[in-house]
Amino acid sequence: MAQEMTNQNAAQAVQPVLSVRNVGMNFGGLRALSEVNLDVLPGEVVALIGPNGAGKTTFFNCITGIYTPSEGEVTAYPKNGKPKRINGMRTNLVCELGMARTFQNIRLFPSMTALENVMIGRHCRTKTGILGAVLRGPGTRREEQEVVDKSFEMLTKVGLEKLANEYSRNLPYGAQRRLEIARALATEPFLLLLDEPAAGMNPQETEELKQMVIRIREEFKVSVLLIEHDMKMVMSLSDRIYVMEYGRIISTGTPKEVSEDPQVIRAYLGEDSDA
Amino acid sequence: MSRANILRYLKQALVASLWLSFLTLPIMVIRVDTVEQTVTWRWMHLAYMAGGSFVLALIWYIMMERRDLSQAKRELETVERDSALMRFLSDPRFARPLMAFGLLVAVAFPWFFSLYQTNILISALIYVVLGLGLNITVGLAGLLDLGYVAFYAVGAYTYALLNHHFHLGFWAVLPLGAVMGAFFGILLGFPVLRLRGDYLAIVTLGFGQIVRLVLENWGSFSYGPSGISNIDRPGLFGISYSVEQATTYMYYIMVVLVLLTIFVTARLKDSRIGRAWLALREDEIACQAMGIDNTRAKLMAFSLGATLAALMGVVFAAKTTFINPASFTFMESAMILAIVVLGGMGSVLGVILGAFLLMLLPEYLRAFSEYRMLIFGATMVLVMVFRPEGLVRAKRKVYKINVEAAG
Numbered sequence: 001m002a003q004e005m006t007n008q009n010a011a012q013a014v015q016p017v018l019s020v021r022n023v024g025m026n027f028g029g030l031r032a033l034s035e036v037n038l039d040v041l042p043g044e045v046v047a048l049i050g051p052n053g054a055g056k057t058t059f060f061n062c063i064t065g066i067y068t069p070s071e072g073e074v075t076a077y078p079k080n081g082k083p084k085r086i087n088g089m090r091t092n093l094v095c096e097l098g099m100a101r102t103f104q105n106i107r108l109f110p111s112m113t114a115l116e117n118v119m120i121g122r123h124c125r126t127k128t129g130i131l132g133a134v135l136r137g138p139g140t141r142r143e144e145q146e147v148v149d150k151s152f153e154m155l156t157k158v159g160l161e162k163l164a165n166e167y168s169r170n171l172p173y174g175a176q177r178r179l180e181i182a183r184a185l186a187t188e189p190f191l192l193l194l195d196e197p198a199a200g201m202n203p204q205e206t207e208e209l210k211q212m213v214i215r216i217r218e219e220f221k222v223s224v225l226l227i228e229h230d231m232k233m234v235m236s237l238s239d240r241i242y243v244m245e246y247g248r249i250i251s252t253g254t255p256k257e258v259s260e261d262p263q264v265i266r267a268y269l270g271e272d273s274d275a
Numbered sequence: 276m277s278r279a280n281i282l283r284y285l286k287q288a289l290v291a292s293l294w295l296s297f298l299t300l301p302i303m304v305i306r307v308d309t310v311e312q313t314v315t316w317r318w319m320h321l322a323y324m325a326g327g328s329f330v331l332a333l334i335w336y337i338m339m340e341r342r343d344l345s346q347a348k349r350e351l352e353t354v355e356r357d358s359a360l361m362r363f364l365s366d367p368r369f370a371r372p373l374m375a376f377g378l379l380v381a382v383a384f385p386w387f388f389s390l391y392q393t394n395i396l397i398s399a400l401i402y403v404v405l406g407l408g409l410n411i412t413v414g415l416a417g418l419l420d421l422g423y424v425a426f427y428a429v430g431a432y433t434y435a436l437l438n439h440h441f442h443l444g445f446w447a448v449l450p451l452g453a454v455m456g457a458f459f460g461i462l463l464g465f466p467v468l469r470l471r472g473d474y475l476a477i478v479t480l481g482f483g484q485i486v487r488l489v490l491e492n493w494g495s496f497s498y499g500p501s502g503i504s505n506i507d508r509p510g511l512f513g514i515s516y517s518v519e520q521a522t523t524y525m526y527y528i529m530v531v532l533v534l535l536t537i538f539v540t541a542r543l544k545d546s547r548i549g550r551a552w553l554a555l556r557e558d559e560i561a562c563q564a565m566g567i568d569n570t571r572a573k574l575m576a577f578s579l580g581a582t583l584a585a586l587m588g589v590v591f592a593a594k595t596t597f598i599n600p601a602s603f604t605f606m607e608s609a610m611i612l613a614i615v616v617l618g619g620m621g622s623v624l625g626v627i628l629g630a631f632l633l634m635l636l637p638e639y640l641r642a643f644s645e646y647r648m649l650i651f652g653a654t655m656v657l658v659m660v661f662r663p664e665g666l667v668r669a670k671r672k673v674y675k676i677n678v679e680a681a682g
Binding site: 064066090091092095096100101103107108109110111112113115116119120121123124125126128129130132133134136140143144147148149152164165167183184187 | 538539542543546547548549550551553554557558560561562563564565566567568569575579669671672673674676
């Protein structure tokens, strides 16, 4: 309860960009999430950590419309827009609203070039229809050029400008991860949701990724919610951390507070660790 | 190729030929004459069998090795390279004159060749458009549609019935047919929106069968299996013309329609809509998560493919002046799908080549009458073994980047 109070106090002080209240998710008899409360404030990097199978990705799927939460409220606060209840909203509309995600197991479009992958991100910000595409009038051509320029700019931001015309299936692993981020950025989000962006990366790549996330946050004024297992990255990057275990938030606070929380230590190291 | 490999292939080919000779021994060698009650042993046939299969097997093994080698080489390269032929074809300096030449041949064709040849070519052109239409649904959007011929039937019957009852002309019905096709495309699209892959294939297969069965059994509407005859040919400002002139006229109509279809599909392929279709094909979840409305994209793909099929249906009815449900069997759907897969999914040039190959090969193989389908089948197997991505691999557009504007 006390936790909830502090969350709400924080929410009142500054309007969050995303607020999650008492979200629960059942799959048949299986309770994957229960009473999850979470806020992301403007410009914040918030990390969601927890052991494997804790329900982190399920939570991501619940707030991006891939699943509809069984209970609770998810509200988004777009820039200069009205607050919007988004549980059960269609995935593409969530993205259009301004919440773009990446995937734990990379989900690029393999037989499209890197640039085209990013151009897909521009889809919901453009509007050429079939007729426009066939006739290719000046309006369409201008829009198309804007899409190419903007997408290339995004590629530059993640350092992939030289690989723009390569098929995304041929990119090295780390580049594929960065390409996913560029694609998400191209949708002009106010909240970037990163699902294990550093998975499978070596320490150097992880460090570069961290710097990139910091840069992106500054430049695009986005908030970031990330799921991550790399503790070094999480601790140095996040403003606040939520720890999840068995579908519940068991601890929240600054990296320092969380790392000293006995509940968290127990969840990560096991019951008998202090014995 | 090393000596050891050659020896190995020789041995494998020998084993294969011995095995095949043994298997075919009863039918190739022994001949029982039940009238004269004699048994003849035709040992020479065994020799032909063994020798022939040995040579073929050897060629096969050697070709397979070459294929594997070239594939391994391609995997080692980080940058994907096209074959020399493809680079030649995609170079505008050669492609432009080649295209102009192709167009010239197409325009001049009916003046130099017989009525029979022109008729075959019209059929092939119809399949080019059908292939390009299905290429939108299957090749670009990745929605496996096994009932595509249903839309073809919708177009054909739209024209046949409107012509039969109301004497509407070809040019009046052509746009109407397109609208009917789009309508049926959306009609089929809605219930299958949630389906993917195998399930989608089965439902569309069922749809194709339903349309054919309705046409076959609803006699009072479609005149059943006996079909509709005496459909008007396309009108030309009320001028009457001979059958030969009609064929030439039909041919030019088809050339124009093919060019139009190529233009439309090529432009769509590299547009915002085409990219959305491709994303849908590659990864549906990621596609939707990136803000693309899957429902809209799928319905567009279905209805656009159906529109082209219905257009061709109208042309088909006008060309043959007689239609019945037997023209719209599953075999047709399978054939059009084969055109798309064999030609190269998503590639406009590939689908055109595939359509010509699959439509013209059986025609010109008539000389070999009974081996016709055998050669046809073998060609398809060979293309799929040696070019699994189709005759022409679909390529994505390379964008020139305006660095100053982007930077």
